[in-house]
Amino acid sequence: LPLHVPSRLPTHILQTTNLSLHATTPKIPQSALQTIHTIAMVRPSTPPPNPAAAPPPAATPPTPAATRRMEESRLRAKALRDRRDAELAASGARAAPKTASGFVATSDVHITKAGASQSTDLSRKRPHSSISTTQHGGADSQPSHPTTNRDARDTNAVPRPARNFAKFVDYNMSAMTDTKGGFLTAEDDPHNAALVPKQKPGGPPQEEKPKGMSSQEWERLQLLRKLRRQKAGPFEPGLSVLADDAARKKCKDCGSYEIDFVWDEVFGVQVCHACKDTHPEKYSLLTKTECKEDYLLTDEELKDADLLPHLSRPNPHKSHWHDMMLFLRFQVEEYAFTTKWGSAEKLDEEFARREADKKRRKEAKFRDKLNDLKRKTRTEAIRRQQATVAAGAGPRKFGDSVGGGKHVHDWGRAVENEEGMTVKKCNGCGMEVEELEF
Known part of the structure; x- marks a missing residue:
């Protein structure tokens, strides 16, 4: 029959198949069905061997x-x-060492153990000549250690930079522009006026670094100028014992x-640092x-250096503002009390006046506004009273209402005008106000 049934199927599937066959093919003989059932219940046999996994055939023996x-x-x-051995024996030369297998020692082949017929001076190690270089003392002499070994005694070699600093370049900063x-x-x-540095208001013109001068030299020059201006450091006047006592300046206290x-030069006052503190x-600065x-x-009196000398200092609030003008307290009090106002009591009276x-002017201004x-x-x-008298005449000015009473705005709907703002308008007087929504 052309019907093929798998070799391994569960029993219930086989029974269902058997019933199906009886139901669908009633014309099949009973003997054929028994044969199909027997074939399905038989256990499978071992598969045939794979010809590809078989060992390769033996090599063909060489021909005669x-x-x-x-x-x-x-x-x-x-x-x-x-023949070569006979020639060496006839000439009396020593035969080359070789192993029992016939290998001859060459530059690439080393004999580690001599045969029984060879001399006994051959060792198991390589000869020293094979690992050492030429002898010392010659022009072409090399170190006496193998090239594969590192010799710490070799001090003639120039030290190489570290790997991280192999590309380091040392610049000469003084020669740079x-x-x-x-x-x-x-x-x-x-x-170009825009490139010229602007002068500080009320101060000396700013100086630029001369061309060809390094930055360090320019800073040193500025420091020397500052010390010379402050009379400090090497520019401080020395104290000599050879000078006359009358000519030597000393503290007045x-x-x-x-x-x-510096105070002696600016204010004309001889005082030490301890007395200032x-x-x-007396010696505080104002x-x-x-x-x-x-x-x-007044400003005119303070700007007169002959009348009141002052010391200039940079403004601590803004560097581009005018320099501070510092005055000595006892000089200012002496001029104000003696020369200008006469005494401290008169100065107090003028201050109170x-x-x-000032208070009277402030009160007068307030009364005028009131x-x-x-x-x-x-x-x-x-105006409202006049509108009340003329009852029934209707509104005359803005804010008036019919009947003389107080106008109350009647706001309409909020709409958006041409400018995009939300406004609303009074239905009575036509006043418009803007409306903001939060």
């Missing part, structure tokens, strides 16, 4: 002709070796010779604003 050629080559090589980071400077265009020479009521507010001095005048507000309010009341 090939065997004859190999034997002739072996005998020919043996004859050549015997400052290009200002690629920006244009006054050296590139000296006639304690008699010390170590005075502040001890007597702040700003220009304090002199104007406390001693009632100015404060009272009267103006009252006048506007009275005018509004009169």
